[in-house]
Amino acid sequence: MNARPAPDSLPPAADAANPVPALEARGLRKRYGEQTVVDGVDMQVARGECWGLLGPNGAGKTTFLRMVLGRTPPTEGSLRVLGLPVPEASAATRARIGLVPQLDTLDPDFTVVENLRVYAGYFGIRAREAHALIADLLAFANLEAKADAPISTLSGGMKRRLSLARALVNTPDLLVLDEPTTGLDPQARQLLWQRLRMLKSRGMSLVLTTHYMEEAARLCDRVTVMDRGRFLDTDTPARLVARHVEPQVVEVHGIDALEWHGAGGADAADRVEVVGDTVLCYLRDERPILDALRDRPGLEYLHRPANLEDVFLRLTGRDLRDA
Amino acid sequence: MSTTPATSAPHVRSYPAGLGWVPVWRRNLLFWRKLAPASMLANLGEPILYLLALGYGLGALVGGVGGIPYQVFLASGFICSSAMMTATFEATYSAYTRMAAQHTWDAMISTPLGVGDVVRGEIAWATTKSLMSATGVMVVGAAIGAVRGWQALLAIPAAALTGLCFSAIALVVTTIARSYDSFLYYTTLVMTPMFLLSGVFFPLAQMPEAIQRLATVLPLTHAVALVRPLVIGGSVEAPLLHVAVLLGYAATASALAARLARRRMLV
Numbered sequence: 001m002n003a004r005p006a007p008d009s010l011p012p013a014a015d016a017a018n019p020v021p022a023l024e025a026r027g028l029r030k031r032y033g034e035q036t037v038v039d040g041v042d043m044q045v046a047r048g049e050c051w052g053l054l055g056p057n058g059a060g061k062t063t064f065l066r067m068v069l070g071r072t073p074p075t076e077g078s079l080r081v082l083g084l085p086v087p088e089a090s091a092a093t094r095a096r097i098g099l100v101p102q103l104d105t106l107d108p109d110f111t112v113v114e115n116l117r118v119y120a121g122y123f124g125i126r127a128r129e130a131h132a133l134i135a136d137l138l139a140f141a142n143l144e145a146k147a148d149a150p151i152s153t154l155s156g157g158m159k160r161r162l163s164l165a166r167a168l169v170n171t172p173d174l175l176v177l178d179e180p181t182t183g184l185d186p187q188a189r190q191l192l193w194q195r196l197r198m199l200k201s202r203g204m205s206l207v208l209t210t211h212y213m214e215e216a217a218r219l220c221d222r223v224t225v226m227d228r229g230r231f232l233d234t235d236t237p238a239r240l241v242a243r244h245v246e247p248q249v250v251e252v253h254g255i256d257a258l259e260w261h262g263a264g265g266a267d268a269a270d271r272v273e274v275v276g277d278t279v280l281c282y283l284r285d286e287r288p289i290l291d292a293l294r295d296r297p298g299l300e301y302l303h304r305p306a307n308l309e310d311v312f313l314r315l316t317g318r319d320l321r322d323a
Numbered sequence: 324m325s326t327t328p329a330t331s332a333p334h335v336r337s338y339p340a341g342l343g344w345v346p347v348w349r350r351n352l353l354f355w356r357k358l359a360p361a362s363m364l365a366n367l368g369e370p371i372l373y374l375l376a377l378g379y380g381l382g383a384l385v386g387g388v389g390g391i392p393y394q395v396f397l398a399s400g401f402i403c404s405s406a407m408m409t410a411t412f413e414a415t416y417s418a419y420t421r422m423a424a425q426h427t428w429d430a431m432i433s434t435p436l437g438v439g440d441v442v443r444g445e446i447a448w449a450t451t452k453s454l455m456s457a458t459g460v461m462v463v464g465a466a467i468g469a470v471r472g473w474q475a476l477l478a479i480p481a482a483a484l485t486g487l488c489f490s491a492i493a494l495v496v497t498t499i500a501r502s503y504d505s506f507l508y509y510t511t512l513v514m515t516p517m518f519l520l521s522g523v524f525f526p527l528a529q530m531p532e533a534i535q536r537l538a539t540v541l542p543l544t545h546a547v548a549l550v551r552p553l554v555i556g557g558s559v560e561a562p563l564l565h566v567a568v569l570l571g572y573a574a575t576a577s578a579l580a581a582r583l584a585r586r587r588m589l590v
Contacts, residue, residue, distance in 0.1 A: 069433065071589055095335050095435040105426040105433075109354040118353060121346040122434035124336040170335045170434075 020083040022047050022174045022205035023068065027077035030063050030229075037063045039229035040077065045222075047173070050196075050206040052220035054213070054312065060229040061209035062102065065178050068207070069099060082173055095123065098167030102178040104159050106151045112162055113138065113147040120169045133169060140195065141165035157188025164195060175199060177208040181215060193218055213308040223308065227316040237308055245310040246270050246282040250289050251302045253278040260299060265292065273313055280313070282306065335435075343436050347444020348451070350427075355452070366459030370405065374398055374463055377524075388526060391555055398469035399554035400523035402460045402478060403485050403546040410453035410486040411514055414493035415506045418445045422497065428588065438588050442498075442581045446490045453486025454479070464554065471556035478553040481566075485546040488569045491576035492542075498583035522547045542572045 023045040030038040038060045045051045053061045066072035068081055070090020079086045081093040107115050116137060120130040138144045141161040146154065154162065160180065167175060180196070181189040196219055200206055210216050216223045217237040224234040233240060241247075250269070252260065254277070261279045266272045268288040269281035281289055286303055293301050338345065355362060378394025388396040421427035431441050458479060464470045496509045520534055521527075521543035527535050538544045545565040552559045559565070 071432070073589065091435045091437055094433065097433075099433040101429070101433070103426065105430040107350075107427055107430065108425055109357075109427075114353070118346075118350050119430065119434070121349060122431055122436050124338050124346070124435070 020047065021045060021080070022049065022082060023051075023207060024080040025064075025067075025077065026079075028064070028067065028074055028079055029076040030060075030067060030072060031075045036229050038067070038074075041226075041229075041231045043224065043231065043234070045205060045207060047205050048200075048203045049222065050200050050208070050220050052216040052223045053207070053209045053226055054211065054216050054223050054308065055209075055226035056211060056316075059226045061226055062178055064226075065176055065207070065209060068176060069097065070094065095170060096173045098170065098172035098175045100160070100163045100167045100175070100177040100180050102182065104163055106159060106162060106166070108151045111148050111150055112143055112154070115151065115162065116166055116169060119166045123170045125169065130169070137165040137168055140168070142191070155188075157184050157191065160184060160188065160192060161195070164192065168199075172204065174205045174207065177206065179209055179211070181210070181212065189215075213312065217308055225312055225315050232315045233311075240308060240311045241306050244314045245306040246284050247306055248283050248286040249304050249306050249310060250281040250283065250286055250293070251278055251304070252281065252293065252299055253302075254298065254300045256296075256298045260296065265296075268292070275313070280310070282310065338435075338440075343440030344443035344447050347431060347436065347441050348447045350431075351444070351448040352451070363455075363459075366456045367463060369456075370398075370401060370460040370463040373401060374460075374467060374469070378467070378469075392469075394467060395469040395471075395555055396551075397524065398460065398464035398467070399478075399551040400521075400547050402457050402464070402482055402554065403521075403543060403550050404518055404523045405460045406453040406457040406482045406485040407489045407514070407517070407543055407546070409456040410449045410489040411493045411510070413449035413452045414445060414490045415497050415500070415509065416503065418449070418494060419497045419500055419503065419506070421445075423500075428584075432588060438585045439581045442494060442584050443577070446487065446494055446577060446580070449490035449493065450483060450486040453490065454483045457482035457486065461554075470554055474556065475554045478550045481546065481549045481553065484566065484569045484573070485542070485550070488542050488546070488573040488576070491573045491580060494580040495576050495583060498580055498587055517541050517543045520544075522551075542569055545569055 021044050023043065025041055025043045027040050027042065028038060029036065029040045041064070043051075053064065055061050063072060067074050067079060068086065070087040070093065073087055081090075082096055084093050086093055107118060110118060113134060116134045117127070117130055120133065125133070138147055141164060143158060143162060143165065146158060151159070151162075164180075177196075181192055184192065193215070196206065200219075206219070208215075208219065220237065222234055223237050223240060225232045225240070233244070235243065252266070257277055257279045258274070260266070261272065261274065266279055266281045266289070269283045271282040273280040273282070283289065290301075290303060293299060374394055374397060378397050382393030382397070385393050387393060428438075428441050432438055461470060461475070461478065461482075465475075493509070496506065500506060520530070520538050521541050522538070523543070527538050527544070530538070545568045549559060549562060549565040549569075551557075
């Protein structure tokens, strides 16, 4: 496992050599009838940056990505992707975008290697040029042994890696990933993260949606918390945590937790959130509460540093795990 | 497109305008190749069964039609209905599978290909398949002596036009289908009457006046009117009219299918 760069040393990444942003949205809005799904958002993603869009299901993440891909015409606002206006020039931008969709759209009529070959054909890549490229992509995705396997025989992690390999056939400038690790087991997730970091280190711009806080914290230079169509705040994961929540969290759970809270047990905390049967105590100094909890053997508790999940809860008032 | 900057990936080249359908067509061809023997067997086996069973079985009862043996009459009509059926099934059930069940269209339009390219590629592919099955009927027809003269080769482009027409119409149905069951309406309410009322199995002249009038708007009627004389050796009456009707249906339905597909895919 590579060590993460110290978060506070990370400014919003910018590629000085390429001043054209990977993504630039202004006042972007999408309405379906009365319902506003994306509600006037502004964002700029620099070349070489990894930007994460974090929010529960139904927050508007996928609709935002669909607009980026030219799949959903915006109701209002302007959008430029790799310097070109979208949806007007979306065919030209898609030639330079790689997409890993939320639901696999691998072609079940073909084997692994045929999937890459056929998809390369959609980009107008000649069979001769595709050949060497596909060998590299199979190696990158760790799928060499499965080259001639039908799609139906692949595990979830293999399918997702093939989706990633497929998204790279056009050597994209911008890689768009919609919940790339949803449904994957921890090993498969780690492998995918490692590959994404590798791509980022090569200078590729990444835009991803996720509802895994850990994913956003590990991969993204900047994260935007999205809920109900709005971008609530954007910054590095560490700064978001520092700005919105107290540094220490004591989670108290179990059948007596709510009663303990009701009796004033959490009064020493700077702030308290109740999520289900868990009492979350946010504090600058955790010692008084930890001392008090030691005298309550019926309660289970966990002391941890604050993370993006707490930021999310603070900004949206919603429990992400329930979302 | 003049606004397209050079991509950082030099191997990516955009298709020349109007040729974006080619990779879509080629994808379907590549898949077909895996099942080619079975597909070709069906292309030849089905007309053999129909022409032998109906041609000789029914032919023994009815004798001839307008002085020509029934199997000769039937074979020329069957070229058209076969093109129609093949185009229809490919552009409904198979295309719907790629659009709705397998998300193949979603994958295609994540690339520089547009919805119009996908629609045109599907129509081109269903047309290709209908051409294969019409050719199969022609080969079987020739073997039983139902193809009379070299002018019959002109029936092949005519069958292709028939396939194009029905592929485009079927794709319109696909773009508004809610499930596979939707196609039952189309096959029952449109295809079956067309199959029976366009002069494939018997001459239209013996039908009631009202049905004859209805038949003049059915594209299959025009396909049969075009193909039959070419196959059995005779002069085609008003060939330009028949070609124009088939082309008109094809062009209108293609444009409508592209429009409806955009409405469905780009939301």
